[in-house]
Amino acid sequence: MSFTAFGQFPTCRPRRLRQSPALRRLVRETSLDAGQLVLPLFVRAGRKVRVPVASMPGVFQLSPDEIIREAERAQQWGVAAVLLFGIPETKDEKASGAYARNGIVQQTVRLLKKHLPDCLVLTDVCLCEYMSHGHCGVVEKAKGGRVANDPTLALLARTALSHAEAGADVVAPSDMMDGRVAAIRQTLDQHGLADTPILSYAAKFASAYYGPFRDAADSAPQFGDRRAYQMDGANAREALREVAMDLQEGADMVMVKPALAYLDILHRVKTEFGCPTAAYSVSGEFSMIKAAAANGWVDERGVTLETLLSMRRAGADFIVTYYAAEAARWLKEG
Ligand SMILES: [Zn+2]
Numbered sequence: 236m237s238f239t240a241f242g243q244f245p246t247c248r249p250r251r252l253r254q255s256p257a258l259r260r261l262v263r264e265t266s267l268d269a270g271q272l273v274l275p276l277f278v279r280a281g282r283k284v285r286v287p288v289a290s291m292p293g294v295f296q297l298s299p300d301e302i303i304r305e306a307e308r309a310q311q312w313g314v315a316a317v318l319l320f321g322i323p324e325t326k327d328e329k330a331s332g333a334y335a336r337n338g339i340v341q342q343t344v345r346l347l348k349k350h351l352p353d354c355l356v357l358t359d360v361c362l363c364e365y366m367s368h369g370h371c372g373v374v375e376k377a378k379g380g381r382v383a384n385d386p387t388l389a390l391l392a393r394t395a396l397s398h399a400e401a402g403a404d405v406v407a408p409s410d411m412m413d414g415r416v417a418a419i420r421q422t423l424d425q426h427g428l429a430d431t432p433i434l435s436y437a438a439k440f441a442s443a444y445y446g447p448f449r450d451a452a453d454s455a456p457q458f459g460d461r462r463a464y465q466m467d468g469a470n471a472r473e474a475l476r477e478v479a480m481d482l483q484e485g486a487d488m489v490m491v492k493p494a495l496a497y498l499d500i501l502h503r504v505k506t507e508f509g510c511p512t513a514a515y516s517v518s519g520e521f522s523m524i525k526a527a528a529a530n531g532w533v534d535e536r537g538v539t540l541e542t543l544l545s546m547r548r549a550g551a552d553f554i555v556t557y558y559a560a561e562a563a564r565w566l567k568e569g
Contacts, residue, residue, distance in 0.1 A: 257284065261308060267544050268545070271547065271552065272543075273316040273317065274316070274318070276302055277294075277296045278297055278302050278340065279322040279324075280339055281467040284298035284301060288447070288450050288451040293557075294521075296451065299342055302317075303348070303350050304335075312564045313566075313567065316355040316356075316357060317354060317357065318407065318555055319343060319344065319358045320340075320451075324510055326364075326366060326367040329373075329466060332365040333364075333394040333397075334394040344398060344402050357403065357404065357434060358398040359407055360391060360407060361394075361410045363456070364452050368456065371459070372387030373390065380458060384413055387415075388412060388414055389418070396423060404432075410467070411461075416433055416485055439492045441462045441468065442465075442492075442493050443467065443519065444496065444517045444519030445517055447519055447521070448517060448518035482510060488510065491504060494520065495546070498546065500548040511552050511553075514554045516543070516557075520525075521557040
């Protein structure tokens with residue numbers, strides 16, 4: 236059998252470029268850098284509070300003072316961005332806590348910007364953590380508990396505005412209501428916040444990988460599920476349409492969530508639109524590695540860095556990951 240049909244062997248030998256670490260580095264196509272990582276943080280009321288999230292080893296619900304410490308630690312490893320989620324003390328059917336001027340996220344944003352002005356503060360914009368029923372929008376009881384799209388938009392826009400007014404650098408709507416990017420953009424612009432970017436969770440799939448997050452954010456729906464607004468995991472072309480619509484509505488950056496089971500979506504989004512694209516490596520992805528590593532079944536460092544690299548290679552400019560600080564430390568230590 237002749238190998239010439241597959242290339243120019245023996246002239247061409249790809250192994251020549253794999254002979255030493257320096258040579259491999261020279262021809263490496265994809266980089267992974269701490270500056271491309273975003274650390275999600277869960278904030279709750281109190282002082283010196285660190286409540287461990289059982290299903291996510293090393294992840295805590297933190298009081299605002301502890302958020303500062305955590306963000307500072309991450310910053311020391313080179314992670315300059317955090318994504319805030321709020322856990323309010325009370326919930327209701329209007330999600331009042333989501334857009335309260337002195338809500339838990341708004342307070343924490345102000346504190347972060349005051350103590351760590353160089354820390355880039357992204358805020359998750361959604362209502363589920365603040366709704367007594369745990370859904371991402373206004374529920375119409377008369378319609379069998381359906382989540383109403385249009386009445387939700389005003390509340391989301393109000394929430395984003397309150398975050399931006401508190402000093403958030405980027406607002407990131409994750410609810411998957413139609414038209415929310417336009418509603419948020421318009422509201423921000425009307426209030427003199429035309430420079431606040433929107434990172435849209437444009438292709439957010441209804442996923443079993445979110446399981447551990449619901450422990451972390453106390454946001455499991457009290458009835459039903461989120462399949463009537465989050466995307467069906469089978470759909471790639473629809474994801475591209477979602478991204479196109481969000482960009483048209485004024486999204487500055489788009490996100491694909493989850494990441495690992497949706498690398499093809501990341502790749503297609505990046506190829507098709509070329510816009511700043513984020514991957515959210517979700518709680519289930521994190522917890523699977525943690526659990527396997529705790530059992531000694533995989534090398535945590537190796538598997539984590541390889542997984543994050545796969546997201547960069549697929550097309551993500553940056554990655555939201557619970558591993559942000561640890562990965563940054565591993566990268567620094569080499
Ligand atoms: Zn939500």
